[in-house]
Amino acid sequence: METYELLSAVLLAAGSFLLLSGGIGVLRFPDVYSRMHAAGITDTLGACLILLALMLLAGFSLVLLKLMMILAFLLITGPTSSHALGKAAWKAGVKPLTGKSLQR
Amino acid sequence: MLIATAIGIAVNRDLLSVVMLSSIYGLLSANFFVTMDAVDVAFTEAAVGAGISPLLMFTTMAIVGRYEKLPHRWSLSALVLVSITGALLLVATMDMPAFGAPDAPAQQHVAPRYIEQSGQEVGIPNIVTSVLATYRGFDTFGEVTVIFTAGVGVLSLLMVGDRATKPLSSHLLKASQHKILRIVSKVLIAPILLFALYVQFHGDYGPGGGFQAGVIFAAAIIVYTMLFGLDSARQVIDQAWVRVMAAVGVLLYGAVGVVSMVNGGNFLDYDVLAKDPLHGQHYGIIVIELGVGITVAAVMVLIYFSFAGRLVDRGHQDD
Amino acid sequence: MTDMLLTHYNYWVVMVLMMIGFYIVIAQGNLVKKLVGLNIFQTSVFILYISAGKVSGGSAPILDDAISVYSNPLPHVLILTAIVVGIATTALGLALIIRLREAYGSAEEKDIQEQNQC
Amino acid sequence: MLSHLPILQVILPLLAAPSCLILGRPALAWGFSFATSAAAMLISMLLLQQVWLEGPISYFLGGWEAPWGIEYCIDLLNAFLLLIVSSLSTVVLAGTRQSVAAEVEPNKQTLFYVSWLLCLAGLLGILATGDAFNVFVFLEVSSLSTYTLISLGRDRKALWASYQYLIVGTIGATFILIGIGLMYMMTGTLNMQDLAQRLPVVADTRTVFAAYAFVIVGVCLKLALFPLHLWLPNAYAYAPSAVTAFLAATATKVAVYLLIRFSFTVFGADFGAMDIPLHQLFIALGLIAVFSASLVAILQIDIKRAIAYSSVAQIGYMIIGLGLGSAAGLQATLLHLFNHALMKGALFMSLAAVALRMGSTRLDDLAGLSQRMPLTAMAFVLGGLSLIGVPLTVGFISKWYLVIATLEMGMWPVAVLILVGSLLAVMYIWRVVEVMYFRDPPASSQVSEAPVSVLLPLWLLVVANIYFGIDTALPVSVTADAAQALLGWGK
């Protein structure tokens, strides 16, 4: 196994782990905002890692370009939609759980 | 998972969640299509099932209200009817060739010719595109007409008078709060439009084609409309012009057929469009795909404008 | 029998999906939901077609020198057309619902039928 | 250009539709649609002549030969139906100008004509094509435009009727799609003639049986055959009058054509005969349709609705002929297709004229109409007589052939029941006649006769009703040959 393959495998593994933890977080966390925290961060980084891994596999070609475009796109849209979501939730009057209500 | 989603849709009473689930359902089925090698179909299903149709449904919901009023009762007669249909399909399944079998009749008769000879006869790598555009080009013409018909139908149902001169409604003014969204979208719209063009002309080689490109193009415009308001979108793109474009797309497609007829071939026979049949096929496919793209984009924009126009109208009534 | 189950599992899924979709269309009172059901119903048919076109070991039907077995492209073409038809129907249906809601003040089948009777 | 006739038949209205949208002005759009429709009628006449003299024509779209490309295949049967549809469209369109102007909002009139052309193109496309999937595509073109046309009615109930039709129609179309898919899975082809050759090999499989069932149920939904007819009366009653005349005269005919095409050409007469209960089922359903719908029609207050129910009943007659499975029965069905188009066209057009002047088609509002609108009332009566099946009208011819066909098969109870069914028709027509002729008009009414532009096409249809009732040579010989060809094809 060559170095770049090994590297991509590691990246894939890391990405998968992040995504999985994010998924569990979304399922387990108590309210919208914490779930968003779980989803948003892991999504972006996990996606980055996986796409990077794929780029390593792809080598220099049109495919690489496309992967980069997808990556750029995800990097821009991911946080943006998280932001919009959070804002909308806040405006709609969903309050984050704090203090005592969290312990319940 | 598809089944689970479908059941979820059946049970849920909040229409918003229903539509959300149906969007997920669209994504899921698209995934399924990818694993079944149907990349073009997945492409379209993603754009339609997960994109356009939930969007339209949301807009509708904003107008008609979000919740189902009546509690749901299990309807026995419906259940019986559905069971009969299911049983019929079950019966059908009994004698079907096994899934994936290469010797099934469906794989034997007509299809091999497409796979083996379309390379020489049409000269483009994407077999789906060549079947779509030449062997069964008339079906695609019908498909464009269906889209056009739907556009005409929606227009005639939801047409409102000339609203361009009306002042911005309160609903649209509120949109100005979305600074971040606006900036990001502004940056993204140009690449999206470029990407649409890429899909349009790359359809010969990879998945994609006129329909998908049209939907993406329309999606870009719809994003703009959502964030900057209907009126400013209408200033950029005149609605009457969109109407004409919808018709032009169909006519373009038909014109290719008529030209090939004038040149001595049958309707939609691209071989006669140029001296070399392969070139003729190329020209034909490019032009008809363009026709499809134009009509689809125009009709989608038109439909969205009509829906949003109703939404804005209601805003006026509320004020 | 087990053999049947394994070789036809796609079609079972299609069947269940179709029944659910069809049930929603017939039994639900809300007009929007009926259309969603119609979509599910249609999608199940799409899956039926696409399953019929799959060849084990085949690849996507885009010609490439490295590949020799392709899945059947014809069902794909048909379903592309059918999807387009489906979205056209959905759009028209939704437009009708908007008009119905304006005319009757409701998007429930029962309300509308009651109003029609008087 | 003569060799391109089959395709011109369909693409002419198809391309005219978007051009019409660009034209814009309603008056222009009407003239343009009328010209297109007339041209389509001319083409269909030429086609019928060509087929009559030289036998079936097939036309390969895109130049790809049959099982690979899409084929247009014109034989006597569909040439005959093409003529019915295009000529009825032309005649009705000639008389619609005023009625559309009165019933449809001004800014939607252009769209109305665009939809009309699309609907015409869709129907012609279904008829002309020889490819199973192409049928589905054009079915959707015609259905979507039909939903639009219906929803343009003035009453808000038109919207509801349109929505109901949309749901039912889509289910029907999807069923047909499933059926086509199953057929494709078993044979690997979509071309109808090719299917006809390859289906017998796999005819014993349950999959093909299910395919047959799905297609038949789907078509019957479109056809409004008895238990599946609930959408039809609403749709016809609330659509704009001109649309009702057009749809009643053509749309159900096309559905009957599909039923014939699928059961006789594609699956073959033998396949149908294999399932004997199916034929009896058809006859039974047809009879129930005749009786239940006629009875309901008698109770209606709105005449338009009553005549719509009578359509369901008339479809019943056609299905009976089909269910007989013999050449004579088939011929009777085809004749009735033609004749029913003529008489329903005449009836609904006279109602359109009434609606134009009176603004209503309720029975109570029509008192003394014969004094105010004598020509229109007369046309209605003649159309009604034809519907009942009085000698010297077309209605008589088709009933005659139908009864003969049933007697040939030795089913005399069916023949008696058909005659009793005609008596029911007498009842609902008589109710209208009584109100129109034997009641005094309300003194205040200021209604005048319908304009010439409406009366002319109306009377054209009425005269056709009588002419083809006396000189039966053309339709009878064409249908006889078509029926023979259908039964021969399967073997």
Next chain:
Amino acid sequence: MLTVTTVTLLLVMALALSRAFVGPTVFDRILAANMFGTKTVLLIAVIGFLFGRPEFLDIAMVYALINFIGVIGMLRLIEYLEDENSSSQEEDA
């Protein structure tokens, strides 16, 4: 490794789906749908490599696009609905 990633992605998709089922608020569902979309993009990309046909990436791009548009659309309309609710409440009061 690609296979492992695919399986993980499917698993996460199932998790997101269950969140979409449970709700409880609309925003949870949107979040789930968004997550689901991102996962789909990755899944398609990975499957493309798994099958050795990286042309599939075009589809992944469309998904990313549609996902973004979808989320924005949902949010805008929810906002609109909320506005309407609040304004009708004001009228009531």
